[in-house]
């Protein structure tokens with residue numbers, strides 16, 4: 001089957017992306033593009049460069065060389081404009097532990113100039129089932145609750161592109177369900193890029209899959225053009241190469 005999204009405008013356009021730390025190339029000449037509405041799952045062993053790539057795509061880190069365009073905007077020339085279009089859910093929850101859930105959310109809502117911030121914040125807190133804990137400080141939250149709040153935080157600006165760095169880490173089965181439902185309800189018209197160690201789940205969710213190893217792209221393709229068993233075989237081989 002042909003790639004159903006092939007004619008959509010591009011959400012991401014990455015060309016010759018390289019990141020060097022000292023004498024180590026964390027990413028080596030990575031190029032790919034992703035149409036709007038796609039869900040890209042990125043797999044690879046520890047140290048493959050997945051988080052490094054996500055950090056650059058979400059403007060948290062600068063490439064050593066290469067270019068990134070997000071929704072047509074050059075990330076180097078106009079990182080602030082890129083930030084208006086993206087949301088990031090990562091290990092680092094970017095929440096202030098001493099502030100309440102409500103205070104944290106209101107802070108980001110104001111940062112993004114959200115119109116009617118209180119209504120938007122309450123809507124998001126309800127979506128992640130945390131509205132009843134809105135006056136509690138984040139310090140008192142469990143890992144999963146913190147993760148749910150960081151999901152709400154990342155959606156405050158109604159992003160076109162959502163980056164997810166191992167979003168299932170630390171979630172209990174109920175939170176995984178809430179998360180999956182939330183993502184499903186958000187997929188229409190939005191683009192997702194998810195780093196995952198869960199091959200089964202990550203592959204099931206995606207429209208495009210990428211395998212990274214030692215900073216290089218081994219495979220990047222629409223899922224329709226991939227055979228899961230072959231991809232699984234490659235994953236085992238790649239992970240077998242050990243930590244980069």
Ligand SMILES: Nc1ncnc2c1ncn2[C@@H]1O[C@H](COP(=O)(O)OP(=O)(O)OP(=O)(O)O)[C@@H](O)[C@H]1O
Pocket residue numbers: 021024025026044045046047048049050051052053244
């Ligand atoms: N700030 C840094 N300084 C030096 N080296 C770094 C830094 N960040 C990442 N690296 C190196 O870059 C490489 C890629 O790391 P990265 O965190 O992107 O891997 P990953 O694929 O996300 O791994 P994991 O599955 O373990 O999360 C590794 O060799 C790592 O040691």
